[in-house]
Amino acid sequence: MGTQERKAREFAAREDLFLDTARRLILGDGLLSLTMARVAAACDYATGTLYQHFSSKEDLLLALSTLMSGDRVELFCRAAGFDGTTRDRMFALSVADVLFASQCPEHFRLAQYVFTEAVWSATSEARRTQALERSQPMCEEVRSIVRQAVDEGDLPDRGLRNLDLGVGPWTLCLGMHTLVHADGLLSFYDVNRPYGLLLQHIEFLLNGLGWKPLVDDISASHVADKVERLWRGVFHGVCDREGLHVLLSDLDTNSTNRTNRD
Amino acid sequence: MGTQERKAREFAAREDLFLDTARRLILGDGLLSLTMARVAAACDYATGTLYQHFSSKEDLLLALSTLMSGDRVELFCRAAGFDGTTRDRMFALSVADVLFASQCPEHFRLAQYVFTEAVWSATSEARRTQALERSQPMCEEVRSIVRQAVDEGDLPDRGLRNLDLGVGPWTLCLGMHTLVHADGLLSFYDVNRPYGLLLQHIEFLLNGLGWKPLVDDISASHVADKVERLWRGVFHGVCDREGLHVLLSDLDTNSTNRTNRD
DNA sequence: CGCGTATTTTGAACGGCGTTCAATAAATGA
DNA sequence: TCATTTATTGAACGCCGTTCAAAATACGCG
Numbered sequence: 233m234g235t236q237e238r239k240a241r242e243f244a245a246r247e248d249l250f251l252d253t254a255r256r257l258i259l260g261d262g263l264l265s266l267t268m269a270r271v272a273a274a275c276d277y278a279t280g281t282l283y284q285h286f287s288s289k290e291d292l293l294l295a296l297s298t299l300m301s302g303d304r305v306e307l308f309c310r311a312a313g314f315d316g317t318t319r320d321r322m323f324a325l326s327v328a329d330v331l332f333a334s335q336c337p338e339h340f341r342l343a344q345y346v347f348t349e350a351v352w353s354a355t356s357e358a359r360r361t362q363a364l365e366r367s368q369p370m371c372e373e374v375r376s377i378v379r380q381a382v383d384e385g386d387l388p389d390r391g392l393r394n395l396d397l398g399v400g401p402w403t404l405c406l407g408m409h410t411l412v413h414a415d416g417l418l419s420f421y422d423v424n425r426p427y428g429l430l431l432q433h434i435e436f437l438l439n440g441l442g443w444k445p446l447v448d449d450i451s452a453s454h455v456a457d458k459v460e461r462l463w464r465g466v467f468h469g470v471c472d473r474e475g476l477h478v479l480l481s482d483l484d485t486n487s488t489n490r491t492n493r494d
Numbered sequence: 495m496g497t498q499e500r501k502a503r504e505f506a507a508r509e510d511l512f513l514d515t516a517r518r519l520i521l522g523d524g525l526l527s528l529t530m531a532r533v534a535a536a537c538d539y540a541t542g543t544l545y546q547h548f549s550s551k552e553d554l555l556l557a558l559s560t561l562m563s564g565d566r567v568e569l570f571c572r573a574a575g576f577d578g579t580t581r582d583r584m585f586a587l588s589v590a591d592v593l594f595a596s597q598c599p600e601h602f603r604l605a606q607y608v609f610t611e612a613v614w615s616a617t618s619e620a621r622r623t624q625a626l627e628r629s630q631p632m633c634e635e636v637r638s639i640v641r642q643a644v645d646e647g648d649l650p651d652r653g654l655r656n657l658d659l660g661v662g663p664w665t666l667c668l669g670m671h672t673l674v675h676a677d678g679l680l681s682f683y684d685v686n687r688p689y690g691l692l693l694q695h696i697e698f699l700l701n702g703l704g705w706k707p708l709v710d711d712i713s714a715s716h717v718a719d720k721v722e723r724l725w726r727g728v729f730h731g732v733c734d735r736e737g738l739h740v741l742l743s744d745l746d747t748n749s750t751n752r753t754n755r756d
Numbered sequence: 757c758g759c760g761t762a763t764t765t766t767g768a769a770c771g772g773c774g775t776t777c778a779a780t781a782a783a784t785g786a
Numbered sequence: 787t788c789a790t791t792t793a794t795t796g797a798a799c800g801c802c803g804t805t806c807a808a809a810a811t812a813c814g815c816g
Contacts, residue, residue, distance in 0.1 A: 263611070263612050264612055264615070264616075341610075341611045341612075344606075344609075344610055344611075345610045345611070345612055347606075347672070347675075347676045348603075348606055348607045348610060349525070349603045349606075349607070349675065349677065350525050350526055350603075350607055352676070352677060353526070353677075354526075360678065364678065364679065364682045371683055375756055379756075390712065390713065391713065391714075392691075392694075393756060394756050395683060395684070395685060395756065396685065396691055399670075399673075399685060399688075399691055399695070400666065400691075400695035400698060400699070402669070402673075403665070403666050403668075403669030403670045403672075403673060403692070403695070404662070404665050404666055404669060405669065406665075406668075406669035406672055406673065407664070407665030407666060407667070407668035407669030407670075407672070408661075408665045408669075410609070410665075410668055410669070410672060411661075411664075411665060411668065413609075413611065414609045414614070415611065415614060415615075416622060416626065417626065420626045421633055421657060422657070423657055423658065423661060426661075429654075429658055429661055429662075430665070432654075433661070433662035433665070433699065435702075436662060436699055436702035436703050437662070437695065437698055437699045437702050438702070439701075439702035440697070440698035440699050440700070440701035440702025440703070441698050441702070450652065451652060451653065452653075494637055494641075494655065494656050494657065
């Protein structure tokens with residue numbers, strides 16, 4: 233039955249239209265002023281039609297978050313394909329995360345909001361499993377890199393499973409994103425180059441895991457060098473060189489003369 | 495003028511009443527069904543009176559989150575006072591965090607929600623600075639432990655400032671809390687004892703930082719032993735021994751027979 | 757104590773939003 | 787062509803955060 237297929241295609245296309253429009257509206261006026269009526273109106277549909285696709289406003293937001301994370305997955309997979317040691321590739325995943333966060337900050341804000349219990353619990357089961365399934369490839373990359381590292385003897389498994397070893401860098405990244413997006417918090421505590429620090433701590437953690445080859449000098453410039461290599465290897469074309477490095481540098485111009493160590 | 499002081503006291507007392515009531519209502523019916531009208535009614539005040547204290551509903555939620563984090567700060571300071579090496583004390587901070595998260599899960603849910611941009615931006619400047627200032631003691635504990643460790647030669651500073659070194663464990667904890675509270679996510683990925691893993695990764699990270707004394711065998715049982723000592727040293731009286739250990743153990747009963755390493 | 761003024765409290769009213777559903781329109785197929 | 791199913795519409799509903807004019811209370815002073 234060709235008509236059914238066509239209908240399904242049209243339905244999917246309309247859903248994409250709704251989501252794209254919602255994204256545009258959020259980018260323009262912020263998450264706060266997004267309303268179901270506005271989304272529908274901007275697409276020349278009635279409000280009720282939205283509910284053919286999304287069980288609630290929260291459901292739409294989760295769908296949008298999932299859609300936007302597609303780019304993230306892509307960047308992740310690209311990073312995982314870096315031609316280097318397993319340790320380099322694991323490091324590259326964190327850089328991909330940082331890069332994506334800077335290129336698409338609204339995604340993290342949205343995701344943070346959506347993963348809140350108040351919002352999450354108002355979404356449909358179908359959307360939730362969809363969200364989890366779409367993120368699975370990232371998880372598989374982590375697993376596969378860890379597996380290879382253990383197999384090749386570069387990483388002692390200590391009786392831990394593959395993802396259990398990969399969950400450290402994952403939580404480091406996630407935590408730092410959360411801090412960065414909590415407006416005013418890091419500046420209050422005078423922490424000035426969060427993502428540079430993040431990558432240094434990733435290296436510390438990888439060293440602590442005994443992930444070979446160990447790095448002797450984990451300095452800001454070491455991280456910058458490594459990021460430079462990664463840019464040449466996988467991230468050119470996705471972002472410009474300066475942009476990536478500015479991310480890691482100190483935002484506080486007075487910091488060069490800083491004397492107190494607190 | 496004594497009356498002014500009395501008035502201020504009464505005003506503060508009423509604010510506490512509002513916040514306590516809001517907390518009670520949230521515990522009973524969840525964050526979703528909390529309304530300003532219900533809070534006011536439960537205290538036998540008119541809705542408008544609430545707005546003498548809080549500029550918006552979000553403002554109230556932030557105030558509540560700040561209030562609840564008082565216990566967290568207390569637990570943190572207690573942990574920091576552990577009689578052990580600087581490394582032990584740093585580790586103890588993470589355990590305090592885990593402990594608090596388990597004793598007061600609604601705090602983390604609330605905090606996560608409040609730190610969302612959509613909510614945060616609807617709070618008053620005064621509340622935001624209050625929130626940051628109240629959390630300062632925790633930050634000071636971290637700084638002071640790191641400072642002492644560096645001074646005593648147990649931790650190479652690598653040109654990093656005190657809090658820059660402490661931000662790693664901080665983000666690890668924060669990230670893991672976020673994962674734990676994203677309902678269904680960890681079970682989907684089959685990560686079964688998040689907090690046990692967190693503490694292992696804290697040890698990995700501290701090793702990677704070169705924080706002496708280094709730990710050779712970072713196993714689940716090593717962590718359990720360390721937690722046991724901490725419980726005897728500082729956390730008895732705040733929680734029961736079993737509760738603390740159950741937190742770190744595997745929640746999936748089938749895991750003992752697990753064969754695949756993914 | 758009494759009275760005028762300042763302050764606080766009240767809760768109905770307002771506006772906006774998410775969601776629903778009876779009415780309407782479009783599509784389908786015999 | 788027309789009956790029937792399916793999809794769309796948008797006004798209506800209920801709920802909620804917020805406001806503000808009116809009522810109540812507290813205060814200062816003679």
